[in-house]
Amino acid sequence: MSRMSVPNGSPTEFQEYRDGVRSWLKANAPASMPSAAELIPAAKAFQAALFDAGYAGITWPKDVGGQGLSPAYQQVYSDEAAAYELPVYPFIIGMGMCGPTVNDLGTDEQRTGYLPRLLRGEDIWCQLFSEPGAGSDVASLQTRAVLDGDTWVVNGQKVWTTNAQWADFGALLARTDPDRPKHSGLTMFVLDMHAPGVTVRPLKDMSGRAPFNEVYFDDVRIPVDAVLGQVNGGWNAAVTMLGHERVSIGATRKPKTNPMEFASLVELARDHGVTGDPAQRERLAELYADERVLDLFNVRMRQETMAGNPPGARGSVAKLAGALLLRKAIETAGQIAGSDTIAWEPDDARGAGLALGINSAPASSIAGGTNEVQHNIIGERILGLPKEPQVDRDIPFRELKVGTQRG
Amino acid sequence: MQLVLDPEQQELRSAIRKFLTDQSPSARVRSAMESADGYDRELWRRMATELGLLGLAVPEQYAGAGAGHVERAIVQEELGRSLAPSPFLGSAVLATDTLLALDDEAARAELLPRMVAGELIAAVAVAEGGGAWDRTGGATTASRSGDTWTLDGTKTAVVAGDVADVVLVLASTPDGPGWFRVDPSASGVTRTTLATLDPTRRLAKIAFAGAPATPLASADAAAVLDLVADLGAVALAAEQTGGLERALEMAVDYAKVRVQFGRPIGSYQAVKHGLADVYSDWEQGLSALRYASWAADHARDELPLAAALVATYVGPAYFRAGTLCVQYHGGIGYTWEHDAHLYYKRAKSTELLFGSPARNRARLADRLGV
Numbered sequence: 044m045s046r047m048s049v050p051n052g053s054p055t056e057f058q059e060y061r062d063g064v065r066s067w068l069k070a071n072a073p074a075s076m077p078s079a080a081e082l083i084p085a086a087k088a089f090q091a092a093l094f095d096a097g098y099a100g101i102t103w104p105k106d107v108g109g110q111g112l113s114p115a116y117q118q119v120y121s122d123e124a125a126a127y128e129l130p131v132y133p134f135i136i137g138m139g140m141c142g143p144t145v146n147d148l149g150t151d152e153q154r155t156g157y158l159p160r161l162l163r164g165e166d167i168w169c170q171l172f173s174e175p176g177a178g179s180d181v182a183s184l185q186t187r188a189v190l191d192g193d194t195w196v197v198n199g200q201k202v203w204t205t206n207a208q209w210a211d212f213g214a215l216l217a218r219t220d221p222d223r224p225k226h227s228g229l230t231m232f233v234l235d236m237h238a239p240g241v242t243v244r245p246l247k248d249m250s251g252r253a254p255f256n257e258v259y260f261d262d263v264r265i266p267v268d269a270v271l272g273q274v275n276g277g278w279n280a281a282v283t284m285l286g287h288e289r290v291s292i293g294a295t296r297k298p299k300t301n302p303m304e305f306a307s308l309v310e311l312a313r314d315h316g317v318t319g320d321p322a323q324r325e326r327l328a329e330l331y332a333d334e335r336v337l338d339l340f341n342v343r344m345r346q347e348t349m350a351g352n353p354p355g356a357r358g359s360v361a362k363l364a365g366a367l368l369l370r371k372a373i374e375t376a377g378q379i380a381g382s383d384t385i386a387w388e389p390d391d392a393r394g395a396g397l398a399l400g401i402n403s404a405p406a407s408s409i410a411g412g413t414n415e416v417q418h419n420i421i422g423e424r425i426l427g428l429p430k431e432p433q434v435d436r437d438i439p440f441r442e443l444k445v446g447t448q449r450g
Numbered sequence: 451m452q453l454v455l456d457p458e459q460q461e462l463r464s465a466i467r468k469f470l471t472d473q474s475p476s477a478r479v480r481s482a483m484e485s486a487d488g489y490d491r492e493l494w495r496r497m498a499t500e501l502g503l504l505g506l507a508v509p510e511q512y513a514g515a516g517a518g519h520v521e522r523a524i525v526q527e528e529l530g531r532s533l534a535p536s537p538f539l540g541s542a543v544l545a546t547d548t549l550l551a552l553d554d555e556a557a558r559a560e561l562l563p564r565m566v567a568g569e570l571i572a573a574v575a576v577a578e579g580g581g582a583w584d585r586t587g588g589a590t591t592a593s594r595s596g597d598t599w600t601l602d603g604t605k606t607a608v609v610a611g612d613v614a615d616v617v618l619v620l621a622s623t624p625d626g627p628g629w630f631r632v633d634p635s636a637s638g639v640t641r642t643t644l645a646t647l648d649p650t651r652r653l654a655k656i657a658f659a660g661a662p663a664t665p666l667a668s669a670d671a672a673a674v675l676d677l678v679a680d681l682g683a684v685a686l687a688a689e690q691t692g693g694l695e696r697a698l699e700m701a702v703d704y705a706k707v708r709v710q711f712g713r714p715i716g717s718y719q720a721v722k723h724g725l726a727d728v729y730s731d732w733e734q735g736l737s738a739l740r741y742a743s744w745a746a747d748h749a750r751d752e753l754p755l756a757a758a759l760v761a762t763y764v765g766p767a768y769f770r771a772g773t774l775c776v777q778y779h780g781g782i783g784y785t786w787e788h789d790a791h792l793y794y795k796r797a798k799s800t801e802l803l804f805g806s807p808a809r810n811r812a813r814l815a816d817r818l819g820v
Binding site: 328 | 723812
């Protein structure tokens with residue numbers, strides 16, 4: 044397949060590639076989503092099939108099992124895959140964030156050891172960054188890694204860890220030198236999630252579901268060759284990974300049916316007989332406009348990617364706008380349906396869906412970087428506005444009043 | 451759909467931006483807006499003759515460039531950035547689109563080449579109150595006596611109406627709405643240049659009292675109006691998007707250098723986050739604009755919805771940007787000598803030019819079938 048060696052392609056090559064993706068997905072996409080019990084084996088089987096077909100790690104280098112193609116080809120695949128609900132959720136952290144970071148920063152041994160297994164669906168990964176005392180300010184994290192002979196010994200706690208319940212490996216950010224300022228005493232490790240001393244507990248969120256976990260480390264031993272990047276160079280590694288996260292979130296497509304989408308809310312308005320009310324019609328039109336312009340912005344970013352200009356930090360615009368859109372949607376739903384939004388027959392799926400939408404809205408404004416952090420990213424990295432003075436930047440971490448170090 | 455400009459379109463943008471930066475800096479904008487004509491005649495002449503901008507979306511048979519609405523939107527974006535007072539929206543957009551949509555080949559052949567060359571300015575008179583475009587022709591009536599027609603009634607908020615050599619009027623006839631061509635210097639026509647919120651764009655009221663008029667052939671006058679309104683909404687949104695971008699740049703530049711309480715005000719999150727919101731509006735509005743202008747060229751069945759979409763979104767967004775541009779400049783932004791107020795006023799005046807935002811939203815709802 045000669046096209047795989049070219050860094051970018053011609054329209055004909057993209058079209059050929061698109062045709063191939065389309066027919067492969069048509070033949071191989073599972074007809075329905077697996078049940079919760081079957082999710083992991085089904086996801087592993089599908090990831091392996093993707094790998095065999097050449098659609099896993101499209102932009103990853105060939106020496107680790109990828110295809111070595113430009114982001115434009117990944118975009119073609121993503122466009123086509125958006126028509127399907129695929130069992131890929133367990134791999135999103137590994138494929139979207141951890142894998143690309145191992146590729147960027149790992150030794151040859153790490154890259155060839157971890158990445159082919161990830162691409163073939165053999166290992167699930169999670170990201171171990173956030174802590175109870177370190178959310179937006181993740182550099183203030185307190186999980187400690189202490190060198191003991193030829194192993195690091197880890198103690199501490201992580202939180203909001205997506206997919207940890209299934210994970211084989213985690214990309215762990217831990218403090219290795221508390222005498223340095225907070226950003227310069229961190230190290231990233233590849234952690235074996237099956238190692239003794241790792242405990243994963245589901246964390247129930249305000250929607251009543253448990254998509255996240257808390258992860259505890261009690262004297263977990265990590266070999267020295269599991270350091271990713273440089274010792275005390277973990278902040279650089281974290282920034283690398285968060286850059287991949289933005290791209291990954293920006294590329295995520297919404298599921299087909301969502302009770303908070305315009306089309307669903309129009310149905311709701313019809314059923315409540317309020318589509319003749321000018322105020323309701325205006326509200327729906329405004330919601331449509333916000334939803335559609337965000338879609339169009341995502342299309343534009345994808346077309347720019349195809350043209351060789353990946354969006355970079357502009358992914359934050361889409362993330363922020365999506366979170367604000369959801370807030371407007373839940374307000375619209377309430378204006379339309381009144382108390383039917385908050386009380387419904389137990390077997391009424393729409394009532395449950397609306398409530399879930401209301402209860403999920405805060406997550407999109409917090410997870411993956413809060414709206415406030417997205418505003419800062421846009422202001423500082425896109426518009427070039429100065430950062431706020433950072434009072435804790437040059438002070439040894441152990442002197443800071445953060446987390447449990449509040450005295 | 452194509453939402454990214456191709457290299458030729460990017461070159462066009464660079465050329466226009468350079469031209470307007472050189473030829474229409476703030477001082478020229480201000481002298482033009484205070485001049486008797488209210489626009490920069492020399493700039494208009496060079497836009498026509500040197501850059502060939504007035505006929506970008508006009509077919510070559512009428513001396514145009516045969517390009518499209520994507521290209522014309524680029525011109526409008528740049529004019530919106532620079533605020534250069536010109537009859538472009540009235541003549542090169544609304545009147546040009548009307549002539550192209552009508553079925554009057556003789557009028558097209560006579561007027562368009564002269565409009566493209568910058569020798570003749572035409573305007574479209576539809577609105578009667580509040581800026582909304584009434585498809586029926588409104589209270590302006592056309593009466594026939596033998597072979598001659600006369601108009602009675604009053605049109606307002608006529609873009610470029612104060613300087614137009616020809617006015618295209620939608621009026622009611624016993625058989626429904628019809629389009630007429632009126633010579634504004636004829637007896638029975640009274641033009642009043644209105645006092646306007648926005649000093650960079652003049653609007654006129656035109657009263658007709660038994661004014662002689664020439665009917666313009668069209669199979670469906672209301673359909674012509676709908677198309678002209680949609681294309682005009684896209685062109686106006688382009689102007690707004692360009693102005694929004696410039697207002698954002700001015701505010702960002704100032705926030706980087708204005709120091710209060712010991713640091714640049716752009717380092718404070720209250721300011722930074724407001725600017726980030728404006729940037730977010732601009733990115734999304736620009737995407738909607740590219741879509742709507744693409745639809746105007748390549749997917750006419752999508753144009754009505756796309757035009758209503760971009761009008762609904764970009765109008766209020768520009769005014770938010772204009773508001774914050776003044777706000778973040780503080781006291782200096784409230785002075786006459788600073789340009790921030792010109793963007794604020796252009797934003798508000800374009801938001802309301804073709805009717806209220808509520809009307810835009812209602813029209814969008816109509817087109818969504820809600």
